[in-house]
Amino acid sequence: MESGKGEKQSGASILVKLLERQGISMVAGIPGGANLPLYDALATSGIRHVLTRHEQGAGFIAQGMARVTGTPQVFLATSGPGATNTLTAIADAKLDSVPIICITGQVPSPMIGTDAFQEVDIYGMSLPVTKHNFLVRTTEELLEVVPEAFRIAASGRPGPVLIDVPKDVQAAQICVNQWPEPGQADPYPALDLEAIEQAAQMINEAERPVLYIGGGVSQSGAASAAMCLAMRSSIPVAQTLMGLGAIPRDHILDLGMLGMHGARFTNYILEECDLLISLGVRFDDRATGKVEQFCPDASIIHVDIDPGELDKIKTAHVGVTADAGEFLAALMPMVEAKARAGWLSRVAELKAEHPFRTPGARDPRSPYGLILEAAKRMGEKVNVATDVGQHQMRTAQVYPLTKPGQLLTSGGLGTMGFGLPAAIGAALADPDTPVLCVSGDGSLLMNIQELATAVEQRANVKILLMNNGGLGLVRQQQELFYDNNLFASEYTHCVDYVTIAKGFGMNAIDLAHASDPGAALEAAFATPGPCLIHAPIMEPENVYPMVPPGAANSDMIGGEHAHSEPCTA
Amino acid sequence: MPTANPAPHKEDQTAMVQLELTVRNHPGVMSHVCGLFSRRAYNMEGILCMPVQPGLSRMWLLVPEDDRLKQVVTQVSKLHDVLSVERRGAGSDDFQQLEAFFRQPAEAV
Numbered sequence A: 001m002e003s004g005k006g007e008k009q010s011g012a013s014i015l016v017k018l019l020e021r022q023g024i025s026m027v028a029g030i031p032g033g034a035n036l037p038l039y040d041a042l043a044t045s046g047i048r049h050v051l052t053r054h055e056q057g058a059g060f061i062a063q064g065m066a067r068v069t070g071t072p073q074v075f076l077a078t079s080g081p082g083a084t085n086t087l088t089a090i091a092d093a094k095l096d097s098v099p100i101i102c103i104t105g106q107v108p109s110p111m112i113g114t115d116a117f118q119e120v121d122i123y124g125m126s127l128p129v130t131k132h133n134f135l136v137r138t139t140e141e142l143l144e145v146v147p148e149a150f151r152i153a154a155s156g157r158p159g160p161v162l163i164d165v166p167k168d169v170q171a172a173q174i175c176v177n178q179w180p181e182p183g184q185a186d187p188y189p190a191l192d193l194e195a196i197e198q199a200a201q202m203i204n205e206a207e208r209p210v211l212y213i214g215g216g217v218s219q220s221g222a223a224s225a226a227m228c229l230a231m232r233s234s235i236p237v238a239q240t241l242m243g244l245g246a247i248p249r250d251h252i253l254d255l256g257m258l259g260m261h262g263a264r265f266t267n268y269i270l271e272e273c274d275l276l277i278s279l280g281v282r283f284d285d286r287a288t289g290k291v292e293q294f295c296p297d298a299s300i301i302h303v304d305i306d307p308g309e310l311d312k313i314k315t316a317h318v319g320v321t322a323d324a325g326e327f328l329a330a331l332m333p334m335v336e337a338k339a340r341a342g343w344l345s346r347v348a349e350l351k352a353e354h355p356f357r358t359p360g361a362r363d364p365r366s367p368y369g370l371i372l373e374a375a376k377r378m379g380e381k382v383n384v385a386t387d388v389g390q391h392q393m394r395t396a397q398v399y400p401l402t403k404p405g406q407l408l409t410s411g412g413l414g415t416m417g418f419g420l421p422a423a424i425g426a427a428l429a430d431p432d433t434p435v436l437c438v439s440g441d442g443s444l445l446m447n448i449q450e451l452a453t454a455v456e457q458r459a460n461v462k463i464l465l466m467n468n469g470g471l472g473l474v475r476q477q478q479e480l481f482y483d484n485n486l487f488a489s490e491y492t493h494c495v496d497y498v499t500i501a502k503g504f505g506m507n508a509i510d511l512a513h514a515s516d517p518g519a520a521l522e523a524a525f526a527t528p529g530p531c532l533i534h535a536p537i538m539e540p541e542n543v544y545p546m547v548p549p550g551a552a553n554s555d556m557i558g559g560e561h562a563h564s565e566p567c568t569a
Numbered sequence B: 001m002p003t004a005n006p007a008p009h010k011e012d013q014t015a016m017v018q019l020e021l022t023v024r025n026h027p028g029v030m031s032h033v034c035g036l037f038s039r040r041a042y043n044m045e046g047i048l049c050m051p052v053q054p055g056l057s058r059m060w061l062l063v064p065e066d067d068r069l070k071q072v073v074t075q076v077s078k079l080h081d082v083l084s085v086e087r088r089g090a091g092s093d094d095f096q097q098l099e100a101f102f103r104q105p106a107e108a109v
């Protein structure tokens, strides 16, 4: 505890001071009646405020910041509609385990429960989508609640926390004699060495092991440790959407993404494995397909920092509640070096028999070609944000990611509208790294108002808008699973995105008019600041392979015919 | 209208188990616990909550003993305001004793 000066100050200025003590230097949000005291205090603080155009945008900006820094980040909203607008971004953070703290204004305490103007029970509404939430009842409580919120958001499996602060609590003046210590992540739980020994033995005895790694590995900073394990014991590595980037694309042990839009060979190799080493994953149905048929012959080692994930979907033979990095550090000395020539040659054989097909990879006017061309022109120092849809899956399939956490995508909730604000947050939190935001016309429209924020903040965000005139992934499902009954998945009205972007004051180019798309991308990327690149996608093309929802991963549709060219990335 | 023969409380044959939670006593804690059960689609047959000392309450939950119980106990234990979760022994019949009280007024109507 550091002693305060002891003079009276408002709850709002206490709140701001507590944020500063947590190391918060930037917050996103929108003011309104119930959080005006907080904004008044913020005005004179050292914290940079990013005024967004929608509270969901503020939530995703905070997510973008949190995903690149790995530390809890804050966003602000007023009561009522401001508060309800935050919920999607909070739910998204819950499912992807992102530490964000939402501070909402609330009507004054005496008016709570009276249906006052702009009163909603955001405490009740946010309950199922937060890791924890608080309704602050007195100004004194702020001193406890704020550090506690940061501790909870950062500890164990990170997640969102909401703090609802009534206006009178912000306004009331109290003396602070002692400032609390900033909230920090709890230490990790003690390791179960016996279980780890057992895991090592299983790995040493396995004949056909596969590593299955997810967001927990990236978040724990354990990607290189996982690579060491893979290389020492010759274990191929499959990744979830959230785990991508942990292993370089061209690595011999890389199996890419598994599951619904994974490569055929990836899902086939998993089907043959006899040991599944699952690190920081939660056996999401998009990854496992029909869970009863997922890795049918495999014993399972499951390591997760959240004990609630163990045995939730699949019962593990060895389950360990641990941070992935700590687990790997303890495990490694017990793992024998193995060449596994037989297994690796089988893996190579399956890769050769069922390669990943990327039709149009050499044509920058087709979806895969465009993503690969953009990746080439952006270079390695880049963060990549996506929205949700076909463009997202294609990016996940082929973007040459080189580091964990480099891909910012809405994995668990699959929220259209995530991309642009998350990209802005990433660009503001790490100004030296440009952000490529791969988006679709459906998704971009969900938070298009944040173009104004990007321009105002000079965020170095390059939006690659793959415009297929509708909701591509929905169209694909209707075509494949609903007798091609295309309904409500195509836009009959055409929006001029280049003019829209320019109207927001953003640079914009149209690849439709570019004679050399690669050069046009190069020029757009070389200009600092935000830019929108409009890329019309002429022919509707499905993303393959695809596991039909509810089917086993081995029942993939498409992606096997040789008329398409193999990936050149 | 009283029925001639009150139906047994538990219609199905699932065995019940009693969980004892020690929780921080504040106005949101009930929502946190009940919300968790409802959103994980896990039934709760009975609930009883009383303060035990300043700042602390005890909650008894009567829940079906099925395959998902372990998962639900893990999830409940993760709640910030839940300080401990214990399974009451097989012999604990607190809810059965209470059942008599609960049925009385209905019979009297």
Ligand SMILES: Cc1ncc(C[n+]2csc(CCOP(=O)(O)OP(=O)(O)O)c2C)c(N)n1
Pocket (backbone or CB within 6 Å): A387, A388, A389, A390, A391, A392, A414, A415, A416, A417, A439, A440, A441, A442, A443, A444, A446, A466, A468, A470, A471, A472, A473, A474
């Ligand atoms: C907020 C929200 N609403 C609806 C959906 C359902 N959905 C999933 S993908 C998709 C289409 C996305 O279209 P677009 O952003 O243009 O991407 P494309 O698939 O065309 O690349 C829709 C509507 C969703 N994921 N999120």
